[in-house]
Amino acid sequence: xxxxxxxxxxxxxxxxxxxxxxxRTKLLGRQPLGLAFSAPYVIFILAxxxxxxxxxxxxxxxxxxxxxxxxxxxxxFVGLQNYIQVLxxxxxxxxxxxxxxxxIINVPLTVALSLIxxxxxxxxxxxxxxxxxxxxxxxxxxxxxxxxxxxxxFSQNGLINSLLGSLAPDPSWxxxxxxxxxxxxxxxxxxxxxxxxxxxxxxxxxIPEELYESASVDGAxxxxxxxxxxxxxxxxxxxxxxxxxxxxxxxLFTEPYLLTGGGGPDGASTSPVFLMYQEGxxxxxxxTAAALGVILVLGVLVIAxxxxxxxxxxxx
Amino acid sequence: MAKxxxxxxxxxxxxxxxxxxxxxxxxxxxKKGKGGLKPLSFILLALGAFVFLFPFxxxxxxxxxxxxxxxxTGAFPTVGNITGQNYVLINESINxxxxxxxxxxxTGGVILCTVIFGIPVGYALAQMHFRGRGMVxxxxxxxxxxxxxxxxxxxxxxxxxxxGLADSYLGMTLPFAINSTAVFVFRQYFxxxxxxxxxxxRIDGASEMRxxxxxxxxxxxxxxxxxxxxxxxxxxxxxxxxxLVTKDAAYQPLAVSLANYISNVAATAANPFGAILAGxxxxxxxxxxxxxxxxxxxxxxNIGSSAKG
Numbered sequence: 164x165x166x167x168x169x170x171x172x173x174x175x176x177x178x179x180x181x182x183x184x185x186x187r188t189k190l191l192g193r194q195p196l197g198l199a200f201s202a203p204y205v206i207f208i209l210a211x212x213x214x215x216x217x218x219x220x221x222x223x224x225x226x227x228x229x230x231x232x233x234x235x236x237x238x239x240f241v242g243l244q245n246y247i248q249v250l251x252x253x254x255x256x257x258x259x260x261x262x263x264x265x266x267i268i269n270v271p272l273t274v275a276l277s278l279i280x281x282x283x284x285x286x287x288x289x290x291x292x293x294x295x296x297x298x299x300x301x302x303x304x305x306x307x308x309x310x311x312x313x314x315x316x317f318s319q320n321g322l323i324n325s326l327l328g329s330l331a332p333d334p335s336w337x338x339x340x341x342x343x344x345x346x347x348x349x350x351x352x353x354x355x356x357x358x359x360x361x362x363x364x365x366x367x368x369x370i371p372e373e374l375y376e377s378a379s380v381d382g383a384x385x386x387x388x389x390x391x392x393x394x395x396x397x398x399x400x401x402x403x404x405x406x407x408x409x410x411x412x413x414x415l416f417t418e419p420y421l422l423t424g425g426g427g428p429d430g431a432s433t434s435p436v437f438l439m440y441q442e443g444x445x446x447x448x449x450x451t452a453a454a455l456g457v458i459l460v461l462g463v464l465v466i467a468x469x470x471x472x473x474x475x476x477x478x479x
Numbered sequence: 480m481a482k483x484x485x486x487x488x489x490x491x492x493x494x495x496x497x498x499x500x501x502x503x504x505x506x507x508x509x510k511k512g513k514g515g516l517k518p519l520s521f522i523l524l525a526l527g528a529f530v531f532l533f534p535f536x537x538x539x540x541x542x543x544x545x546x547x548x549x550x551x552t553g554a555f556p557t558v559g560n561i562t563g564q565n566y567v568l569i570n571e572s573i574n575x576x577x578x579x580x581x582x583x584x585x586t587g588g589v590i591l592c593t594v595i596f597g598i599p600v601g602y603a604l605a606q607m608h609f610r611g612r613g614m615v616x617x618x619x620x621x622x623x624x625x626x627x628x629x630x631x632x633x634x635x636x637x638x639x640x641x642x643g644l645a646d647s648y649l650g651m652t653l654p655f656a657i658n659s660t661a662v663f664v665f666r667q668y669f670x671x672x673x674x675x676x677x678x679x680x681r682i683d684g685a686s687e688m689r690x691x692x693x694x695x696x697x698x699x700x701x702x703x704x705x706x707x708x709x710x711x712x713x714x715x716x717x718x719x720x721x722x723l724v725t726k727d728a729a730y731q732p733l734a735v736s737l738a739n740y741i742s743n744v745a746a747t748a749a750n751p752f753g754a755i756l757a758g759x760x761x762x763x764x765x766x767x768x769x770x771x772x773x774x775x776x777x778x779x780x781n782i783g784s785s786a787k788g
Contacts, residue, residue, distance in 0.1 A: 190610065191609060191610050192607075192608045192609035192610045192612070193607075193608040193609070194603075194607035194608055194609050194681075194687060195609050195610075196603075196607070196609070196687045196688075197603035197607035197608070197609030197612060197687075198609050198610070198611060200599035200600060200602065200603035200607070200687070200691075201599070201600050201603050201604070201609075201611075201612075201615045203596040203599075203600075203657075204596055204597065204600040204615070204619075204657055204662065205615060205618065207596070207656060207657050208618055208619075208622055208657075208659075211630075211634070211653060211654050211656070212622055212625055212630065214633075215630045215633035215634050215637060216625065216629060216630065216633070218633035218636070218637070219629050219630065219632060219633040222632060222633060222636065227636075229636070229640055230640070279523070280523065280524065280527050282520075283517075283519075283520035283521075283523045283524050284520075284524060286517045286520045287517050287520050287521050287524060289521070290524075292774070293528070294524045294527070294528055295774070296770075296771060296774050297527075297528040297531045297532045298527065298528070298531050299770065299774070300531060300532065300535060300767055300770065300771075301531055301534075301535075303712050303716075303766050303767065303770045304535075304716070304763045304766055304767055305715065305716035305718070305734050305762050305763060305766065306716065306718060307716075307718050307734045307735075307737050307738045307741070307759070307762060308538070308734075308737070308758075308759035308760075308762040308763040309534060309538075309759070309763070310741070311538065311737075311741065311752075311755040311756055311758070311759035312534040312535075312537055312538045312541070312756065312759065313534070314741070314752070314755070315537070315541055315547070315549075315752045315755070315756065316534065316537065318549070318752075320549050321549050322537070322549050322550075322551070322553070322554065324549075325549055325550050325551060326551065353530070353531070356531075357531070410626060413626065413628065414626065414627060414628055416718075416719050417718045417719065417738075420738075420742070421738055421741055421742060424742065425742070435628070436628045436631070436719075439628065439631055439632065440631075440719075440723075443631070443632045443635070444632075444635060444723060449632045449635070449636055452631075452632045453632045453633065456628050456629045456631060456632060457629065459626075459628055459629075460626050460628070460629045463626065
């Protein structure tokens, strides 16, 4: 009944509605049904994201182990013990070092190549759709599928080594402890580049044509224009690209698992997420794995802040 | 204001003298591009396209070879070396059809939940005024920044251990059920519709449910296609989570069973690369096909709300 009366009032365009529905409007908004429309999504987020997020932190501070469903066991609070255990594990140090190598190769390569290709794409009109589609295809394809081809291409007797002839690296790419991680980084750059090209392409649309025109009037060449107009013009996109590329790097799992056969050779391409899987799920130590997850996320946050300073530094 | 005006003034005065002999400035650059004489850019792009497409071509060729030929001539199809045997081989080790069905159920479940629950939220965020709207919006943005690796262990503990949802479609689907990016896309599209339209419908006494289903949804059909495509590639390509949840081959999506084949079984096969690449083609084909078919929708999403037409 009350809903009817509100509808009636709303139908009336009079300037002073009844005080009762007005108070309701003030409390829940003009269309309180919006709450009902949002409820399933909010419940989903709380159940699948917010609660597990808190749970991860809880697990990382307790002596946690797997039990059969419904069995109540004591899981004592252990303070920072899991964190200490993780940080003193040489494998963890190795995996963070690997990710460091990965990021040093992947992030600058991604930023440079995607900006250059986006810029070229922006100038050329012929075959534009074809180019856009071909750059984006690796991004929409399952990593598991393309990993198959890369294994084939980079194997001992693969096409890449056939092409290189005597220049081929001796322990081949993926089984070479110095080259394994760079190859993984190269693979991920190739796979993700299309997405970043589109990000830059969108950002390039926001640079006013007039800037290029007045620059060429002033005698600036194409290369000068690229560095003085294009690069600063897409700075906010660059911040986003470096951030997303870093997050992708920190999430690395499928590639070391499949491309280098489980982080080999000899742990030269393990990633923190791969260790979380090994420690937490295979060996049944979810507590240290959760601690590793927390450390990893904090690490990404710190790197993101540093990058923001570096890339977006000159922003007002 | 005055400074702004002066700024535009100086700008026009600098451009006019140069623009006088040439065509008007707006079109000049575009025309230069159309003239096709951007050889360096074009070569760069063609080189890029080759690097991006060649592995896919090689995937197909490799999947059809009787004997893996890794020499340079092996990159071209030779009549004597073509076979469908690899597809039979991989199908004997991992049931391709079963894998496709499982991937389909997993992906379909996510798409269904995203459409059913995501559209109302997107609409509410764009065209309804209610308490907490800002919070829901902030939540949606925040969610996209939560790294999955932090959720890995707790979700595994909860879904697999506590709720016992290992080897089930529900356990697979649950963490991905509503795609937040799709919700964002819905909101962006609903936001582009004029608010007066909805005000008018409300004054006429239409319920919100009716406005949503009979006015708003028919107007954003392209958004729904876009969101479905966008949502599709997530679960279809997802490896880590279904890999953790499904140990029983009968429930494994194709990405998981193919990955297991690559890491375990391949060593015992006669032509492991042929079989792997055959499986890879089957896994890649639906996503690549859909993408090429609907590439316009895919690309316009990423360009974002700048596409107003």
